Amino acid sequence: MSSAAHPLGEGIGTKADEIALAIEEAIVSGELEPGSVLRQEQLSATYSVSRTPIREALRRLSALGLVSFEANRGFRVRTLSRQEMYEAFLLRAELEGLITSVAAEKATQDDLAELEQAEKRFSRLTRALRAREPGDDRRSLTVDWMRANHGFHDVIYRVANLPLIEQTAKNARRTFSGPAVWAPGDETIDELYLANERQHRAIQAALAARSPEGARELAHAHVLSSFNLLETILEQVGRPLPRSR
Amino acid sequence: MSSAAHPLGEGIGTKADEIALAIEEAIVSGELEPGSVLRQEQLSATYSVSRTPIREALRRLSALGLVSFEANRGFRVRTLSRQEMYEAFLLRAELEGLITSVAAEKATQDDLAELEQAEKRFSRLTRALRAREPGDDRRSLTVDWMRANHGFHDVIYRVANLPLIEQTAKNARRTFSGPAVWAPGDETIDELYLANERQHRAIQAALAARSPEGARELAHAHVLSSFNLLETILEQVGRPLPRSR
């Protein structure tokens, strides 16, 4: 585990930080719905602390863009319009491109082996997600799939060794859609999942071939393609991205 | 003035937000030295409020990366190593490249006229900065020059109309070095200032010519060149970027 603090410098030690992490987790996992109001009193009860650290945690999440804030009205889980969502992916596409190209220059054999492992995990999760056994928990499967997906890119981040940019990329990644989404799946979506996996393999190959420009292009296209996947799922699940806000 | 809130959504209304802005201003203008500890009690006295909104403000700045934080030890104005500083500029280079290329596709005649105005202001300030009249306040001159510099890019941001990415770019820009730096100047630095101005004009021309790829390249190179300028000034002023942290 990356253990170390979350953004740079900050971290554990104070309740405010632990709670920020906990709330973030709740948002990302979809436990807290986008748009829902975050009552300080209620959170304070949930986490058994006073409102003071709660508010500090919310301030932090607000600065990171995960929650929105209106004076005297409160915080709510942020919702993104299609345009904003697209921007978040465009941003990530640029950053992933940069990071991946730098990683291609630096990767050692060990790094490549680690990437291989991450890719295998991701591949396994993708198969599990496509299998759709009756009675499996698609929600947690999706969360696991996303984690494996992130895990793959995290290896690349580590190799590139650009902590500040990595932080920004991760933030854009969190902001992506807020909650995890999942769909029963159909042929279109299946194809997109498979394409996603193929792209990972291609990126992996570009790193192995020490091709910075190739890696950049592939990573860039990969992220934009993920936007496509997400949008398709959201439509299929009857929750299309709002055109305006 | 841009009036509207700072990041997205947040803004005026609460003291915590006003104070965050005030402290940020103090950091960016160099009033608060990098590395200096921010005592809550003292800030509370300075702004005539209790420590509660002060702490919320600091939390926010911490999430934005302007101040660093250690549990039970306090907040301090963040210092960046050379590597981190370089990363901040690399990040900005990518984002400016993206934003400028999008702006090149969208710019209207009015936009180009506005850009022309911003360029003129910047050009004027550059001349003033190079003039070095005896008795002029180089500190505030530099702050003004930076503002004009930012103003030029702000026009482009507005034209590109990518608020989320704009926000990220502005954040990277704030984080750049913390405080403004200024030097009496010599031939090398003069030449760099002039190069900077030439680059602005080139970017302007690329926008006028509706050349997205050209604009991207120029903007990218421009930001990296700014890093060079900054580093040169810092060395000249006897405060070179720390190699490690």
Next chain:
DNA sequence: CGGCCTGGATTCGGATCCAAAATCTGCTAC
């Protein structure tokens, strides 16, 4: 003489308290 311990002064993190803003509810007037 120098490193280490101890007790007091600071400073921080969090809980509690209070005033102001917003929201809700039920009544009134049209």
Next chain:
DNA sequence: GTAGCAGATTTTGGATCCGAATCCAGGCCG
């Protein structure tokens, strides 16, 4: 029946208070 208003209730923002961690200075021991 509905628009609008007044008071009650909820919820937020900020101030104050208290326990705990850190820092600092002086003394002790090797």
